[in-house]
Amino acid sequence: LAKTTQPISMDSYEGQEVNITCSHNNIATNDYITWYQQFPSQGPRFIIQGYKTKVTNEVASLFIPADRKSSTLSLPRVSLSDTAVYYCLVGDGNTDKLIFGTGTRLQVFP
Amino acid sequence: DAEITQSPRHKITETGRQVTLACHQTWNHNNMFWYRQDLGHGLRLIHYSYGVQDTNKGEVSDGYSVSRSNTEDLPLTLESAASSQTSVYFCASSAARQGHSKQFFGPGTRLTVL
Numbered sequence: 305l306a307k308t309t310q311p312i313s314m315d316s317y318e319g320q321e322v323n324i325t326c327s328h329n330n331i332a333t334n335d336y337i338t339w340y341q342q343f344p345s346q347g348p349r350f351i352i353q354g355y356k357t358k359v360t361n362e363v364a365s366l367f368i369p370a371d372r373k374s375s376t377l378s379l380p381r382v383s384l385s386d387t388a389v390y391y392c393l394v395g396d397g398n399t400d401k402l403i404f405g406t407g408t409r410l411q412v413f414p
Numbered sequence: 415d416a417e418i419t420q421s422p423r424h425k426i427t428e429t430g431r432q433v434t435l436a437c438h439q440t441w442n443h444n445n446m447f448w449y450r451q452d453l454g455h456g457l458r459l460i461h462y463s464y465g466v467q468d469t470n471k472g473e474v475s476d477g478y479s480v481s482r483s484n485t486e487d488l489p490l491t492l493e494s495a496a497s498s499q500t501s502v503y504f505c506a507s508s509a510a511r512q513g514h515s516k517q518f519f520g521p522g523t524r525l526t527v528l
Contacts, residue, residue, distance in 0.1 A: 338515040347504050347519030348457070391457065393515045401472055402447070402515055404457040 308394055308405040315411050322379045322412075326392030326405045329373055335395030337368060337375045342389045342407075351390075352377065379410075387412045416441045420505050420520040428528050433492040435523050437505030445508040446488040447517060448472075448480060450501040457504065463488055495527045 308328045316322045331337070336355050340348035352359060354366040354375070365378040379386060392405040418439040427433050437446065448460040449472075459472030461480040469480050477499060479491045492499055502524050506517040 336515050338517075340519075345522070347506070347522055348517075350516055350518070353516050393517075395515065402459055402462075403473070404449075404459075407456045 308392060308403050310390075310392060310405040310408045312406070313409040313411070315413065316382050317413050318383055319381050322382050322386075322410060324377045324379075324390050324408045324410070325374055326377070326394075327374045328392070328394045328403075328405075330397035331372050332395035332397050332400055335400075337366070337372070338393040339364070339366065339375075339377045340391045340393060342391065348391060382410075382412045384412050384414065386410060418505060418507055418518055418520040420503075420523050422523060423521065424524045424526075426526045426528065427495050429495060429497060431495050433495050433525065435490045435492075435503055435505075435525070437488050437490065437520060438486055439505075439507040439518075439520075440486065441507055441509070441518065442485060443507035443509050443518075444485070445510070445517075446482070447506040447508075448478070448488065448490045449504045449506065450474065450499075451504060451522075452501050460490065460503075461488075492525075495525075497527050499525065500527045501525060 310326050336353050338353040339351045342348040352364045352366045356368050359366045367376040390408045421436045444465045447462040449457045451457050458474045463469050463482040502522050504522050505520040508517045
C-alpha cells in the first residue's frame with residue numbers, strides 16, 4: 305500500500321500562515337488528493353480537494369507538484385479555532401484503496 | 415438537511431460477542447465507507463461500498479463484514495469481537511466514484527471490547 309506521511313505536529317501563532325505537507329509515494333493516477341480537519345471527539349471534516357497544480361477555496365489552498373508525490377495544505381492567517389489534526393487522503397496506486405495520511409496535529413497559540 | 419448518523423455512539427461488549435454498528439445517510443450517496451481510528455494508526459479503511467449489493471475489503475477487513483441492501487445504510491458487523499477491535503469507528507459517504515475521497519463523516523462510535 306502507498307505510504308502516506310505527514311509531520312506529526314506543528315506549532316503556530318494566530319495570524320500566521322501554516323503549510324502542512326503530505327508525502328504520497330504511490331498515488332493512484334486518476335485520484336484526487338483530499339485534506340480533512342478533525343477536532344477531538346468528531347469525525348473528520350472536508351477542507352479541500354485537488355488533482356494537480358493549485359486549488360483555492362474560502363478556507364485553504366492546496367498545492368500539488370507535477371509528479372503528484374506530495375501535496376501541501378496552506379492555511380492563511382490561522383486562528384485558535386484552527387487547532388486540530390489535519391489529514392491527507394489519497395488513493396493507492398496499486399490497489400486503488402483510499403489511504404489516510406498519518407495526521408498532523410496543529411497547535412495555534414495566541 | 416442531509417446528514418450521516420451512527421448508532422450507538424458508545425458500546426461496551428465482551429470478547430466473542432457479535433456486534434453490529436449502524437450507519438445511515440440521507441445524502442443519497444452511492445459510496446459508503448467504514449474506518450477505524452486508533453492512537454498511533456490514524457484512520458484505516460475497513461470496508462467500503464460503491465452501491466447496493468457492492469462491498470469491498472479495505473486495509474484492515476479481517477474480523478469485520480458489511481452488507482449493502484439499500485442506498486442509505488451500511489451496517490458494520492464484528493462477527494466475534496476481540497479486544498484488538500476496541501477503537502473509534504467512523505462511517506462516511508461520498509457522491510461519486512470519481513472524487514470518492516470527498517467524504518462526509520458521521521460522529522463516530524466508540525467501541526470497547528472487554
